[in-house]
Amino acid sequence: MAVEVALSALVGAAPIMLAAYGELLLERSGRVNLGVDGMMALGASVAVAAASIGSPLLGLLAGAFAGLLAALFYALPVVYLRADQIVAGLSLAFLAWGLADLTASLTVPLSPAIIVGSALHDVLLLLTLLLPLVLWAFLRFTWLGVELRAVGHDEAAARERGARVEALRMGAALFGGLMAGLAGAYMSLVLYNGKYFAGITSGWGWLAVGSVILGYWHPLGVAAASYSVGLVLSLRPYLEAFGLGPLSATAPYLVVIAALALSAVLSARLRLRPPIT
Amino acid sequence: MEQRGWRILGGALLGFALAVLLASIATGDPIAILRSVIWVYTSPAPLANVALFSVPIAMAAVGLSLAYRAKFITIGAEGQIILGSLVALWVAAYSGLDGPAAYLALALLPAAAGALYALLPFALRAYAGANEVLSSLMLNFVAMYLANYFIATYLREGPFVITRAVPPELRTGWQLGVLASLLSAAGAWLLLRRTAVGLAIEVYGRAPRAAETYGYDPKRIMLSVSLLSGSLAGLGGALAMLSFQHSLTPMSFPPGYGYAGALVAWLSGNSPLGSFLASLFFSSLIVLGRSLQAAGVPLSYALAAQALIVLSTLVAVAREQRWR
Numbered sequence: 145m146a147v148e149v150a151l152s153a154l155v156g157a158a159p160i161m162l163a164a165y166g167e168l169l170l171e172r173s174g175r176v177n178l179g180v181d182g183m184m185a186l187g188a189s190v191a192v193a194a195a196s197i198g199s200p201l202l203g204l205l206a207g208a209f210a211g212l213l214a215a216l217f218y219a220l221p222v223v224y225l226r227a228d229q230i231v232a233g234l235s236l237a238f239l240a241w242g243l244a245d246l247t248a249s250l251t252v253p254l255s256p257a258i259i260v261g262s263a264l265h266d267v268l269l270l271l272t273l274l275l276p277l278v279l280w281a282f283l284r285f286t287w288l289g290v291e292l293r294a295v296g297h298d299e300a301a302a303r304e305r306g307a308r309v310e311a312l313r314m315g316a317a318l319f320g321g322l323m324a325g326l327a328g329a330y331m332s333l334v335l336y337n338g339k340y341f342a343g344i345t346s347g348w349g350w351l352a353v354g355s356v357i358l359g360y361w362h363p364l365g366v367a368a369a370s371y372s373v374g375l376v377l378s379l380r381p382y383l384e385a386f387g388l389g390p391l392s393a394t395a396p397y398l399v400v401i402a403a404l405a406l407s408a409v410l411s412a413r414l415r416l417r418p419p420i421t
Numbered sequence: 422m423e424q425r426g427w428r429i430l431g432g433a434l435l436g437f438a439l440a441v442l443l444a445s446i447a448t449g450d451p452i453a454i455l456r457s458v459i460w461v462y463t464s465p466a467p468l469a470n471v472a473l474f475s476v477p478i479a480m481a482a483v484g485l486s487l488a489y490r491a492k493f494i495t496i497g498a499e500g501q502i503i504l505g506s507l508v509a510l511w512v513a514a515y516s517g518l519d520g521p522a523a524y525l526a527l528a529l530l531p532a533a534a535g536a537l538y539a540l541l542p543f544a545l546r547a548y549a550g551a552n553e554v555l556s557s558l559m560l561n562f563v564a565m566y567l568a569n570y571f572i573a574t575y576l577r578e579g580p581f582v583i584t585r586a587v588p589p590e591l592r593t594g595w596q597l598g599v600l601a602s603l604l605s606a607a608g609a610w611l612l613l614r615r616t617a618v619g620l621a622i623e624v625y626g627r628a629p630r631a632a633e634t635y636g637y638d639p640k641r642i643m644l645s646v647s648l649l650s651g652s653l654a655g656l657g658g659a660l661a662m663l664s665f666q667h668s669l670t671p672m673s674f675p676p677g678y679g680y681a682g683a684l685v686a687w688l689s690g691n692s693p694l695g696s697f698l699a700s701l702f703f704s705s706l707i708v709l710g711r712s713l714q715a716a717g718v719p720l721s722y723a724l725a726a727q728a729l730i731v732l733s734t735l736v737a738v739a740r741e742q743r744w745r
Contacts, residue, residue: 217732225739231687232735235728238680242725246447249719343674347562354555390573393566397559405549412550
């Protein structure tokens with residue numbers, strides 16, 4: 145019973161977890177991308193289009209690739225031209241929302257139902273569970289990971305020592321786009337049975353960005369935080385049955401906002417400093 | 422400064438060209454798109470709509486330009502507009518008020534709703550230290566679901582999930598809204614130039630540390646820009662409701678006037694009067710997008726075009742900074 149609940153929560157949490165891993169890597173390199181939600185929407189839309197032409201696997205890959213391409217709109221101005229990252233990230237979110245709807249309006253799904261096979265779904269869930277370990281090992285034990293953390297910790301010092309600041313941030317931003325696109329593809333293909341509609345992501349991208357902070361920028365912490373957000377999401381049907389109706393949809397946002405406030409107070413009390421500055 | 426202005430203009434025009442190109446590719450009919458573009462900017466009917474849709478954007482942008490000057494980066498105007506229009510609808514169609522009482526309530530209550538909602542990201546930032554960008558973005562979705570709840574329950578009318586409509590005698594044209602946004606832009610300009618609050622905003626935004634040393638209280642500054650931007654956005658939502666929305670149905674997606682307002686404030690360099698002009702430009706993209714709806718262009722195209730303009734402006738301005 146408990147295993148079933150935990151597993152069904154994982155299915156709902158997977159897109160937030162996947163998107164959060166990508167944002168985590170970028171934030172460890174010292175940049176924030178607020179466009180996650182838009183890249184998820186584009187991934188969701190492109191995945192449906194590609195899956196209706198080819199296969200669910202093609203859909204997932206195309207969705208992830210679309211997210212990666214969308215990340216360029218953020219990464220090129222921010223990394224190479226030092227443009228305002230908040231403005232660029234938000235603009236990317238709005239642009240990618242529009243592009244996602246536009247893609248959906250151009251393509252007519254050929255097959256009525258796209259069903260992701262259970263083997264493929266298991267691989268995705270396994271990826272969701274194992275990727276934080278991989279990221280943790282990458283950040284801790286590889287030169288590239290240490291270099292990336294150094295860039296996030298003190299850009300000027302890292303540059304002095306020969307760290308490739310721009311290349312690393314570019315790579316991290318593109319990885320973020322890839323993961324957000326995959327997360328969106330998972331949403332439309334798995335959670336909504338191969339359907340895309342305007343507003344499909346309903347702000348889950350920002351729940352992912354919040355999870356990165358709640359997980360204290362540590363891969364395992366982020367996995368735990370984003371999984372917990374997914375748990376709250378999976379409670380919605382119960383809240384709805386409780387008589388809250390559409391109000392139950394506000395629960396994950398309110399929980400994340402409250403948790404963010406609490407964690408900010410706690411880190412100030414404990415004099416914790418985030419690993420990125 | 423002069424040069425920066427030209428770069429912003431050039432970037433904006435490039436973004437506009439890209440947006441038109443995008444629509445042409447999407448519909449596969451560039452001639453029809455160009456015809457629509459010319460129609461939107463030359464005919465009286467679409468130009469009146471440009472004025473209409475510019476009002477919530479301009480009201481939000483003027484308030485946000487004050488907040489951004491004080492380095493309080495809230496994106497919460499979207500949710501404040503939603504709540505402002507919800508309250509305005511309740512006053513106009515459900516409260517039973519009429520005459521002067523209705524006008525007074527319509528002027529005050531939506532603004533109060535926006536200001537109250539703006540207190541949340543302020544309190545989270547000032548008393549807990551939580552980042553206002555993220556909390557305000559998520560509060561927009563909370564406001565949307567809150568509105569959906571009221572639309573589906575207390576305000577629902579008839580067999581479909583739709584509210585009552587604003588009665589005809591309380592509806593307004595574009596003139597009142599444009600007057601209100603011009604007045605608020607002028608008011609914000611005067612506030613910045615002539616008052617102590619405006620001085621505090623400017624000083625704190627430019628050098629927070631120094632301002633604190635000289636006795637400025639960051640919390641009071643954040644509180645004042647939150648209340649100002651929240652009430653302006655709420656009033657903008659009310660004017661949108663009275664002038665063109667008239668009723669509400671459940672939303673699966675925020676309408677985007679507040680998001681456009683944030684982009685406009687940034688595009689105008691946080692200038693209140695520049696925000697007014699830029700909001701007319703951004704509103705014209707909404708009208709263009711709506712005129713292309715028959716050709717299969719989705720509603721969110723307008724927001725995408727606005728974002729494209731900001732992104733290309735970002736690049737144009739960033740090049741200047743790099744060369745200096």
